[in-house]
Amino acid sequence: MVALDPSLFEPDRETGPGPLSHRPTLAFWSDVWRRFRQHIPAMASVVLLAAFALLAALVPLFTTKPWDQADLFATYQLPSLQHWFGTDALGRDIWLSVWFGARVSLSVGLTAALAQMVIGVLIGCFSGLYGGRVDMIIMRFVDIMIAIPFLIWVSLFILVLTPGMGSIIVALALTQWTDIARLTRGEVLKLKQTEFVIASSSLGASHWRLISRHFLPNILPIIIVAVTFQVTNAIFGEAFLSYIGLGIQPPLTSWGKLVSMGISEMRDNPYMLVFPSLAITLTMLALQLIGDGLRDATDPKLRR
Amino acid sequence: MLRYILRRLAIAAIAIFVLATVTFFLMHLVPGDPFAGPRVAPEIRAALRAYYGLDKPLLQQYLIYMLNLLRGDLGLSLASRGHEVTSIIATAFPVSLDLGVRAMIISIAFGLAFGIIAALNRGTTLDYLTVALVLIGISVPSFVLAGLMQYYLGVYFRILPVARYETFWHTIMPAFALSLGTMATIARYMRSSMLEIVNADYIKTAFAKGLRPHQVVLRHQVRNALFPVLTILGPAVASVLTGSFVVETVFAIPGLGRYFVTAMQNLDYTLVMGLTIFFGAFLIGMNFLVDVAYGLIDPRVRIS
Numbered sequence: 001m002v003a004l005d006p007s008l009f010e011p012d013r014e015t016g017p018g019p020l021s022h023r024p025t026l027a028f029w030s031d032v033w034r035r036f037r038q039h040i041p042a043m044a045s046v047v048l049l050a051a052f053a054l055l056a057a058l059v060p061l062f063t064t065k066p067w068d069q070a071d072l073f074a075t076y077q078l079p080s081l082q083h084w085f086g087t088d089a090l091g092r093d094i095w096l097s098v099w100f101g102a103r104v105s106l107s108v109g110l111t112a113a114l115a116q117m118v119i120g121v122l123i124g125c126f127s128g129l130y131g132g133r134v135d136m137i138i139m140r141f142v143d144i145m146i147a148i149p150f151l152i153w154v155s156l157f158i159l160v161l162t163p164g165m166g167s168i169i170v171a172l173a174l175t176q177w178t179d180i181a182r183l184t185r186g187e188v189l190k191l192k193q194t195e196f197v198i199a200s201s202s203l204g205a206s207h208w209r210l211i212s213r214h215f216l217p218n219i220l221p222i223i224i225v226a227v228t229f230q231v232t233n234a235i236f237g238e239a240f241l242s243y244i245g246l247g248i249q250p251p252l253t254s255w256g257k258l259v260s261m262g263i264s265e266m267r268d269n270p271y272m273l274v275f276p277s278l279a280i281t282l283t284m285l286a287l288q289l290i291g292d293g294l295r296d297a298t299d300p301k302l303r304r
Numbered sequence: 305m306l307r308y309i310l311r312r313l314a315i316a317a318i319a320i321f322v323l324a325t326v327t328f329f330l331m332h333l334v335p336g337d338p339f340a341g342p343r344v345a346p347e348i349r350a351a352l353r354a355y356y357g358l359d360k361p362l363l364q365q366y367l368i369y370m371l372n373l374l375r376g377d378l379g380l381s382l383a384s385r386g387h388e389v390t391s392i393i394a395t396a397f398p399v400s401l402d403l404g405v406r407a408m409i410i411s412i413a414f415g416l417a418f419g420i421i422a423a424l425n426r427g428t429t430l431d432y433l434t435v436a437l438v439l440i441g442i443s444v445p446s447f448v449l450a451g452l453m454q455y456y457l458g459v460y461f462r463i464l465p466v467a468r469y470e471t472f473w474h475t476i477m478p479a480f481a482l483s484l485g486t487m488a489t490i491a492r493y494m495r496s497s498m499l500e501i502v503n504a505d506y507i508k509t510a511f512a513k514g515l516r517p518h519q520v521v522l523r524h525q526v527r528n529a530l531f532p533v534l535t536i537l538g539p540a541v542a543s544v545l546t547g548s549f550v551v552e553t554v555f556a557i558p559g560l561g562r563y564f565v566t567a568m569q570n571l572d573y574t575l576v577m578g579l580t581i582f583f584g585a586f587l588i589g590m591n592f593l594v595d596v597a598y599g600l601i602d603p604r605v606r607i608s
Contacts, residue, residue, distance in 0.1 A: 041432075140319040143591055146539055147323050147584035148330065149576065151568040155334040179536065186535040190602065222532055225496045229442070229489065236445050240550075243447065244565060256445075263451045277448050284443030288492075292435065295496055 028217065035297035042293020045286035052283060056102035063096055076269055085275040088261065094272065097253055098279050104254040106283070108169055108238045113230035115173035117180055121223060124184025125211050128192065139185070142178045150175060150237075154246055164249060168241060172234050180226050187219040221295045228291030232284050239280075255280050312595075316588045323584045324373065324577065328366055331576055338382045338571040356382060358573075369577065378581070379574040383567070389578035393560065397582075399469060400547030400559035406479040407544055411487035416533070418487075419494025420526060426499060434491070441488035450481040450554040467556040478555045482548055486540050490533055497529040504528070527601055534601075538594040542587040 036042060077087040085094035127138040154171045161167040191197055197214050205213070239256020241247035248254045255276050262273030338358075339349045353359045357368060372379060378389035422434040457477060458466035465474045501507060502525070510520045547561025560579070567575040 136315065139591070140315060140322075140588075143319055143584070143588050144323045144326065147580060147587050148327050149564060149568060149580055151565065152327065152330050152334065152576070155568070156330060159333070159335060179539070182535050182538075183532055186531060186598070189598075190531060221500060222493070222496060225492055229492075232442060239445060239447075244569070259445065259448060263447065273448070277444070280445060281440075281443040285439050288439045288442060296499070299500060 032294070032297045036293050039293035039296060041289045045289040045293075048282065048286045049290070052102060052279070052286075053106060055099050056106060059096065059099035060103070079271055086269075086271045088265075088272055094258075094275055097258055098255070098275055101253045101255045101258050101276065102279065104165055104248055104252055105235050105238060105256065105280070108165060108172070108254070109231040109235040109283075112169050112172035112176070112234040112237075113227050115169075116177040116230050116234075117223065117227050119173070120177035120180025120226075121184050121216075121219075123177070124181040125188055125215055127181070128185040128188025129207060129210070129215075131189070131192070135185070139182075142181055145175060146178050148175075151246070154241060158246065164252070168238055168247065172237055176230065176233065176237070180223065180230065183222055183226055184219055187222060188215055191215055191218055217298070220298045224291050224294045224298065228287045231287050235280065235283070312592055316585075316592070319588055320581060320584055321370075324370065324581055325366070327577060327580045328369065329362075331573060332362055334571065336571045338573060356380065356574075369574075373581070378578040381572055381575045383570040383572040383575065389574050392563065392575065393578060393582055396558060396560040396563065397546070399557060400552070400561055401545055403469070403475065403478055403482060403551075403557065403559060404541075404545035404547065406475055407482035408486070408541060410479060410483035411490055411540075411544075412537075414483075415487040415490025416494055416526075418491035419533075420498060420521070422491070422495040423498030423502070423529075424521065426502075435495070438488045438491045441484045442492070444484075446481055446485060446548070447550045447554065449484060450478075450551055453477050453481060454554060467554075469555070469557045469559075478551050478557060481554075482544060482551045486544060489536060489540065493532045493536055494529060497532045498525060501525060501528050530601055531598070534594050534597050538591040539587060542583065542590045546583050546586060 071087070071090075071092070075087060075090065079086040085098060087093055088097070123138060123142075127135045150171075153175050154168070157167040157171040157174075161170060191214065197210060200214060201210060235255065238247055238254055239259060242254055242257040243260040248257060258276035259273065259280065262276055265272045337349070339352045344352075350359070357365060360368075369379065376390070378393075381387045381389050381392060384392065418434050418438055422431045422438075425431045425434075454466060454477065457464045464477050465471075468474055469478070506528075507520060507524055510524045511517075515523075547559040547564070549561045549565045551557070552559045552561040563575060564579055564583075566572075567579060
């Protein structure tokens with residue numbers, strides 16, 4: 001007979017866990033990261049975007065003169081060692097303008113897109129999940145939101161808030177979530193009929209659990225693609241507002257503003273258009289590639 | 305089905321009523337005076353305001369507008385004196401529609417083809433080439449693309465007419481410029497959602513029962529992958545068919561797109577209202593078709 005004493009019931013700290021649990025468990029996000037790292041174009045894009053963000057943060061800090069300082073003796077200079085990207089009609093350095101503009105364009109694009117994603121996914125899930133009358137009302141509300149002219153919203157937000165970056169971000173965030181909401185809702189409607197969701201909800205899963213455990217992982221790939229589009233649209237949206245004069249006001253500048261300035265000078269001074277458009281195009285390209293990488297990495301069905 | 309359509313029509317009417325009401329009051333919140341100008345004497349301004357009924361209390365203006373709307377009368381444009389809003393839409397819309405239909409045909413045909421090709425050849429050079437092409441399509445802002453095409457194809461090499469909208473040759477550049485964004489969007493969503501279902505059970509079943517690859521792709525994969533593309537297509541078709549500000553401005557096309565911006569800039573109240581209601585009706589119609597199409601391509605989504 002074995003003598004019973006309390007030490008027998010202590011957890012075994014020396015031998016450690018058994019052989020079965022030696023394999024590392026893969027949580028969703030660490031698996032995503034593992035797969036994302038293998039996507040070379042996406043990783044290269046992360047590096048590129050990080051470099052852009054760093055330049056946008058640092059170049060304005062380490063410059064001795066503001067970007068908008070005119071130098072009427074050095075107008076329309078071609079790119080050179082002194083002015084890497086050349087100068088514009090007022091002799092302003094385009095290298096500096098591009099990085100000062102990056103601050104506005106990148107923050108508008110990223111902030112607005114993230115806010116749109118949160119609003120859109122929540123409304124879309126809600127609408128798709130409840131379905132029926134709730135869905136009908138929300139979707140018609142979305143239709144109305146899309147149809148009210150964007151310029152009315154912008155004019156009003158400029159009126160209520162102060163003109164500038166803040167009101168543009170708010171206007172974009174509060175009006176452009178509709179695409180994501182409609183996409184999410186469409187996917188949720190489809191997912192709602194799948195066996196695993198029906199099984200889960202008949203086991204008594206709450207709506208929140210359905211959304212976080214079943215809908216989100218499955219719609220994430222599509223949402224990521226949509227968000228990269230929203231960033232693009234937000235940067236173009238700001239550019240469009242600048243083009244018609246409702247955008248960023250001087251002394252700030254943005255890529256959109258630089259591009260619209262470049263277009264009017266396209267015939268005689270093409271370099272003025274090249275650099276800002278290149279900055280926009282490369283950013284968009286990087287975002288789309290990151291979107292692709294994340295898409296492939298988050299897709300539960302492409303998991304190996 | 306008939307009951308469903310009737311119900312949707314009733315809901316559409318309510319949505320348009322709400323849209324008109326919200327837009328009406330939001331628009332009047334925007335500060336400014338449609339008749340303001342340095343050379344307009346105060347008496348003339350007062351007379352103009354009285355003539356167009358702007359001197360009445362806002363609520364009364366709203367009632368008058370809504371009663372006229374019920375009779376199909378959208379009122380007189382404030383900025384283009386002597387023109388009825390309905391006649392402006394009736395002259396400009398066919399041009400935009402013509403251009404929009406051409407652009408939509410290009411975007412849908414090429415967008416779907418690119419998306420399918422990329423997804424079927426995932427990870428190969430063909431995939432990357434298609435994705436790169438699409439990415440460039442998304443990443444270049446339409447005003448840059450339209451400007452570049454116009455300058456190089458129209459002015460420099462003289463291959464295509466520079467602007468205006470007359471012969472078939474005139475339609476090529478604007479239709480292409482207008483289609484590129486939608487085309488790239490469709491291609492991206494198509495690739496993404498095709499990949500989402502490559503490993504689905506019904507695809508495996510289809511292969512297992514001995515269907516040829518093209519049958520599986522066309523009947524099962526493409527059909528199921530069309531879902532998110534359809535969602536995007538509703539608003540995209542509505543906005544492409546009602547005209548684009550940028551493309552119509554760059555190519556001097558007398559379409560509807562330009563009015564969406566100029567009407568708001570001029571605070572042309574009646575035109576803004578007319579365009580919003582017109583676009584809203586168009587959009588709600590398109591989204592209705594999308595909802596019907598959901599049910600057609602996927603019997604799991606039951607209408608009602």
